[in-house]
Amino acid sequence: MFYTDGRLQYPVRVEKADPQFARALQQAIGGVEGEIRVAMQYFFQACGARGNPKFRDLLMNTAAEELGHIEMLATAVAMNLEGAPLSEKEAVAADPIGGAVLGGLNLKNLLSSGLSAMPVDSDGVPFDMSHIYASGNIAADMTANIAAESTGRVLAVRLYNMTNDPGMKDMLSFLIARDSMHQNQWMAALEELGGAKGAFPIPNSFPQEKENTDFSYAFLGFQADGSPPVPGRWSEGPSVDGKGTFSATPMTPLGQKPVLGPAKPGGGAQREQM
Template identity: 40%
Template sequence: MFRYSHQLQFSAKPEKPDALYAMKVQELIGGQFGEMTVMMQYLFQGFNCRMPGKYKDMIMDIGTEEIGHVEMLTTMVARLLEGAPAEVTEKAVATNPVLAAVIGGQNPHHAIVAGGGAMPTNSQGVPWNAGYIVASGNLLTDFRSNVAAEAQSRLQTSRLYGMTDDPGVKAMLQFNLARDTFHQQQWLLGIQQLVDDGLADVLEDSRGSEEDQQQNHTFWSFSLDGSAAGEGRWASGTALVGDQPIEYLPEPAFLTDDDGLLPPPDPELFSTYDGDQGPGTPGDAAGARVQGAKNVATKIKDALT
């Protein structure tokens, strides 16, 4: 259960309206690496966490904080749009055509769709997409995704910081930059805690005993004109998992004679085909169902023998 407080986590008061900058701030709200993404990402990770205690509580704490960050940014957008487009644009047009052109860059959706408010979109008006979030149920892989999300979010905030001279906007962005700095550390420390608690290795290695033991410590280089990649730590020394030395392959050999040829197409699908692979086998939905039934029967038979 969430409880709502009217008080923001930090002030969101610009010194003056700026409709064009309001459009830019939309990226920090509904962009791929905006606050809506990390908010939903952390909340779903927390909802799906199967370990009551410090991990679930930490994830939910930061997810809840991100709800507040979305509100701060939407409040900032509404205040940057105050008086726009009519009042601000009218004064600008009357005094400075260049300034009028800048203010004319306002996102029309702010006025037409949102009535002078923020939207769950990026700076170009593209709606936020739930496909942006990562919530796999594996805390190691999720925490690594969270570090990257916070880093990208902070980078974009830093870029926006340099695009305004409004002290009120800068003050809020300074706060956001600081929170993104610590959130990166929070997830990195979370990864270390998982390792210390014996819940994860340095990297995701589920079914590690079943993987190709020769290829889990080799670097394949595919440059025909020479590559400097072999100079990096990733191409020499000991692998991070296990005691195997990293093997650098400047001219890796093919490991198969599979030429990747596709089977002849179903003639009823009318794919472009010259007949080199022989005639295709006609198929239809009924045939697919029959094959599916055969597959099930085979699995049951195998399980009983």
């Protein structure tokens, strides 16, 4: 169950409306790095979380927080679009030359939502939920969440550097701080799950002796001249999960050339394929 009291999670103020920045903020709402993505990712991970219930609680609380971030950003988009009367924006939008006055306004915000935010990215492309990762494996999900918060913080920092509006910088400084916390909380959850040596390789429930262990910790090089790959921490020394030793080797073909059977009659192939 979710509750709301009608107030924003953190103050949102705009000192000078900026339609172009409103468009940029849409990426933080409906972009692949945005708040819809993480809110739905944590929500569905929570709904499918099995095992210790504290992980479900962790995920659901953070999902609820991210819904509040969507509300904040949607308010910021609307406030940045309110810098001129609707009639004026409509008149300018109708003029291909004068359209530049809108300063990069996404016309979808004007034509489809009446100067309000939408579940779209900065180009007006709807978020289609294809970047929601909820695997049912708690360690895999926590790992995906670290990446989600990392790219989200990168985006928030870029937005912070795009604006000189004190109110927008204040809001974004809050969101950046929350991204810092979320990165750390997901790493802390992984630590509780055993860290690199306990949780990995994921899933840790599969016996490693059943995999082809010749390739479990080998970094493979695919240089055309057969030279070894560039060395790094990933190619020598103990593996990060503590269960093997890294090595590096040029890869040579181990399989056969594929030879497929003839095409099926009635499948639309040429006679020569049958």
